[in-house]
Structures are given as structure tokens and as C-alpha cells.
Amino acid sequence: VSRRADPNLINMTSRTALAVALAAAAVVAGASPALAQTGVETTTSSTTTTEGGTTTTVETTVQGLPPAPAPAEEEIPKLDERTAYMVGRNTLKLGILAFEYGILKQLSIGSDPPAWAARAVMKVWIPNVHLKYQILDRGPIALAVLGAVYYARLDSRNDVSGHLIDVPLSLFATAKVHSRVYLHGEGTYIFARVSGTGNLTEAQFNGGAPVRAGQVGLMAQFRLTRIFSLTATGRYQVYVADIPFEGSGQLDPYTTATMSGQLTPGVRHPWEVIGGVAVLWKHFHLIAGAGYGYYFIPGLNVPNTTKTFVPDLSLSVVL
Amino acid sequence: VKRRAAAPLVVAALAIGCGPETITLPEPPMAAETAQLVALYDMPTAVLDTANIDQVRADAKARLDELHIDGFPGVISDLLARLRTRMDAGGLPSDPTAEPKAHRAQMTAVANLHRVCVGWDDPAGPVDEATNGALDLTAIVDTGKLNPEAWSTASACRVRLPPADAGGVIQTLTPVVNATLDGTLIVYLLAPLPATAADAQFFVSFNGSITIDGQTKSASFDFEVVNASLRFRVPAGGGDAIVTVGATLGIQGANAGFSCGLTTLTCQSS
Numbered sequence: 001v002s003r004r005a006d007p008n009l010i011n012m013t014s015r016t017a018l019a020v021a022l023a024a025a026a027v028v029a030g031a032s033p034a035l036a037q038t039g040v041e042t043t044t045s046s047t048t049t050t051e052g053g054t055t056t057t058v059e060t061t062v063q064g065l066p067p068a069p070a071p072a073e074e075e076i077p078k079l080d081e082r083t084a085y086m087v088g089r090n091t092l093k094l095g096i097l098a099f100e101y102g103i104l105k106q107l108s109i110g111s112d113p114p115a116w117a118a119r120a121v122m123k124v125w126i127p128n129v130h131l132k133y134q135i136l137d138r139g140p141i142a143l144a145v146l147g148a149v150y151y152a153r154l155d156s157r158n159d160v161s162g163h164l165i166d167v168p169l170s171l172f173a174t175a176k177v178h179s180r181v182y183l184h185g186e187g188t189y190i191f192a193r194v195s196g197t198g199n200l201t202e203a204q205f206n207g208g209a210p211v212r213a214g215q216v217g218l219m220a221q222f223r224l225t226r227i228f229s230l231t232a233t234g235r236y237q238v239y240v241a242d243i244p245f246e247g248s249g250q251l252d253p254y255t256t257a258t259m260s261g262q263l264t265p266g267v268r269h270p271w272e273v274i275g276g277v278a279v280l281w282k283h284f285h286l287i288a289g290a291g292y293g294y295y296f297i298p299g300l301n302v303p304n305t306t307k308t309f310v311p312d313l314s315l316s317v318v319l
Numbered sequence: 320v321k322r323r324a325a326a327p328l329v330v331a332a333l334a335i336g337c338g339p340e341t342i343t344l345p346e347p348p349m350a351a352e353t354a355q356l357v358a359l360y361d362m363p364t365a366v367l368d369t370a371n372i373d374q375v376r377a378d379a380k381a382r383l384d385e386l387h388i389d390g391f392p393g394v395i396s397d398l399l400a401r402l403r404t405r406m407d408a409g410g411l412p413s414d415p416t417a418e419p420k421a422h423r424a425q426m427t428a429v430a431n432l433h434r435v436c437v438g439w440d441d442p443a444g445p446v447d448e449a450t451n452g453a454l455d456l457t458a459i460v461d462t463g464k465l466n467p468e469a470w471s472t473a474s475a476c477r478v479r480l481p482p483a484d485a486g487g488v489i490q491t492l493t494p495v496v497n498a499t500l501d502g503t504l505i506v507y508l509l510a511p512l513p514a515t516a517a518d519a520q521f522f523v524s525f526n527g528s529i530t531i532d533g534q535t536k537s538a539s540f541d542f543e544v545v546n547a548s549l550r551f552r553v554p555a556g557g558g559d560a561i562v563t564v565g566a567t568l569g570i571q572g573a574n575a576g577f578s579c580g581l582t583t584l585t586c587q588s589s
Contacts, residue, residue, distance in 0.1 A: 211424070242341060242427075249405075253446050254435045257405040261428025262342050264462065266421075305422040 076226055077280035081314060083184040084142035084174035086134050095316025097298050106134040112299035115150055124152040140176035150300055167191040168301050186217035190301055194245035211265045214239035215301060227281055233274040235296055240268050270294030270303035274312045287314040342427060344459050347468040357507050357522050360543050364558025367572030372586045375555040375570055376579040379562040387493050388551050389564055390480025392544045395523055396516035398456055402432055403512035412465045414511035419463025426463060432456040436476040439497040452476040467508040473500035502527010520545050
């Protein structure tokens, strides 16, 4: 038995049903690409109502909203000192061991404050600059090269002058061997050349002198949290050669002095081992440690000539 | 384009990597003989007595008059003081008895001094090597240690004996002469290189020729300067006596020493 439907009611329910249907269609149409990607669940239900002999069926399609995207995982800060990682494009890093600016993602330029500060104990200024270029960053492996130039003008008393150029060239290789474990390897060859015969002792640090040398280093980094890591570092000088020098000067109108010779390192195979921590906040990096061996001046890589306590401290602000 | 860019880098790398070759130190000439002579000055071998001492005194005086040995120390002291200046400027050692510090970077070096002789003018005239000749001195540092022996070649070197600026550090018994030296001087340091002539202590042996007043003589002699006193060697009594020049001539043998007056021409046992 059917009753004749009230025209007003029909109109009202029809409008309601149309509105719901349009709304649902609009949601489906607008979100369809997302839905297609996210597999959003769609639920369709129908409701039948009989009132006053009029039966109205309303079919409702409800689609759940796409799940909220998971919050992006914050990038894990990377240790960029003595590793194959870079400081980053347009990033300025001001630290006690290095000033670094990322020109590109793969290229940075910088200078080492310790070499400048060495004036306090070495009697000479050592202006320096370095470039670091990342040649590979694929998967767990990264490779970078770093070339630096250090210059020192030696004493010029009595018309005797000399210039020291020290050029360390380094290859850094970093391997992420586990989600929390990194191995940072380093191979460095140091060219050093003296022109003239100034007072070479002025370019020595506690008996250590710039020499031609090959050094290798390895740092193991165990990341305990996103920003906090434990580190273990070792460095060893595998090869060393004497630095020849030659030059002449006028002592007085009657006397000319000519000097030729070579500088021989006091210790041929210095080494150091250091244990420490690295705390890498977004804008502040702290690396601290302590060890034993022959202290290598950071950057210049000139080793001390006696075994001693080896401190390791690097503070830097990343802007 | 890459090759063009790489070329300067290669050249730069070679320029940095290449330099003077590893140095080979020259051997000091007559090192063993020099060491023996130095030892002889501390242990004279002449047997002296009253019978031969007058002859020894006369021989010593004749040697001074002939070769003007007492004028030489100023020439050598001056050369050594300039060598000291150079060694200091280069951070090189100046004391042959000083041992280099262990575990330190060490220098091995050859130092050459070329000094144009000042000539016979007083004060010295302008630098004129063609007229006045030159002295070439060589000293070596072996692994941070200064070799006590240095050697020099005199080439037609015109000097006043004693030099005008010797300052009277060494007492001289002979008048000033103009001499021309040709030969080899071996210098053995008995103390650090001198900062001034008064500090100099060394042994010298000379082999070559000396021209004085137009007369050229072959000469071979040696002497020592210790504590501002000149000592030289005179063959006597089957060995060598050592004569010290001062207010008197001191003559020391293996068995005895004598002091001889310069004017009285007499010697007394000392």
C-alpha cells in the first residue's frame, strides 16, 4: 500500500538528499586524486523513511578524510668536520677550529682559526684558506676532497728571509654502516716547501715542523640519539720526507751568505687516539674529547714531537 | 676545457712538490789530521831544556816576523762573527759542543760565506773583488749539530795583518803589513761561534802562499786563539812546542815550560 506523498515533504526531502549527494560528490571529486593515492575508505549507507504514507530513501556516501600525513622526520645532523659530509649550501659555520661557508651543497670554503692563533706560540702568522668539495653522496657512501694552503713568512733579519708553504690535500670517505654507526676515513698528503732560508725554527711548534707527510685517520661515530654521538678517532703518519731549503742573502756589502739544507722531522711516525662526543644541534655543534699520543695541530696537521695528553674541542655556531 | 683547467693545477702541484734535492754534506778536509793537531796544542811533544830553549825562542820569533801569524786571528775572527750572524738568523746552532734536543725537528745544512776581502786601505775602500780577492768559508750542520770544523779558501785575498778593525784583541809583536793570501784555511772551533772578535776561540791551519811586500812565500802553519791569546806551534826537541804570545813568549813542551822576554832574549823555566 502506498500513500501519496505530501508534495511539500517530497520537495524537502529531495532537496536534502540532493544536497547531501552533491556534498558527497564534491568531496569525492575534489579528493579523488588523493584518495586514489591514499586508499581512503568509502562507506555507503541508505536510510528509508516512511512518513505520512510517503517513503523516502536517502542514500548517503561517506568517505573518511585522508589520514593526516605523518610528521616529517627531522633530518639527522651530520658531522662535517674531518668527514665527507658538507656544511650545506648557503650555510655559515663559525667555529674555533674552522670557519666554513657552503657556497653550494657540494662546495664550501673556509679558514682555520688555530693556524692564525698559532701566532701566540710560533712567532709567525699563518694565513690559510681551504676548499672542500663533495664528489659523491650516494646511499651510505660519501666522498669529499679538501685542499688547503697555509703560508708563513719567516724572519727577515739580516736580509735573510724565507717563505713556508704548507698544502694539505685530503680525501674523506664516510660510510654509514648502520643506521646509527658511521665510519669516517681520511687520507691526507701534505706538501710543504720552503723558499729562501729564513729562520725555520719560527715555524715550528714545540719542536714539530711542517714536513712532507702522508697521514691516515679514522673516526668511528656511534649515534646514540638524533644529536648525540660517541666518537673514537685515530690518526697516524705513515710517510714523511725531509723539507729541502735553499737561499742566499747579503750580510753586508762585502759578504754574501748561501744556505742549503733540509729540515728533518723529530718523529717520523706520530699517532694519536681520541675518544669523545659530538653534540650536533641545528645551530650549535660541540665536539669534545681527550686522548693520548702526538697532538696534531688541526688543519695544519703538524704533529707535536712528544707523546702527551691530546685534547679535542670544537665549538661552532651554524647559521 | 677541462684539460686547460687541469694544466695549471698540475704545474702548481709539481712546483710545490719539487724543490732542491736532498742535501749531501761535504766532507770536511783533513778532519783526522786537524783533530790531531788540535790535541797537540793541549799536549805538546817537544822535549825542552835550557840547552835548546834559546833556539826554540829564536825560531818562534823568526816565524812571527816571517809569516806575521799574529796578524791572522783578526781575519778569522771577523769571518766567524759573520758566520755566527748568519747561523743565528737561520735558527741554526752556533755551538759545536751543544747536542741537539731529542725528538725535535732538526736541520742539516751547508752554510757558505763569500766575503770580498777589504783590501789594504784603511778605512776599507769600496767592494772590489777583482782587486782585493775573496774568502769563501764553508760550515756544516749535521742533524742539528754544528761541525766544529769549517774551511775556507783564500783567493788572491788582500788583507792588512792585523786588520785595521781587529781592535787589539790579540797582542801583536810584528808591524802592520799588507798581505795577499792564496790557499786553504781550516778552522776548528774551540768554543761557540763568536758574536764578537773578543769571544773567538779557534784553531786554524793554513796551507798556501803569502805575499808580503811583493815577496811570495809558500807557507804552512797553524795557530790557536784561546782566551784572547795567540798560540802557535814550533818544531823543537824531537816534537812540537807551543808558543803563547803575550807580554812574554811562553813556550810549553812535554816536559817543561819557559817564559822568554821579548827584549831581554832570555828564557826562564815557568
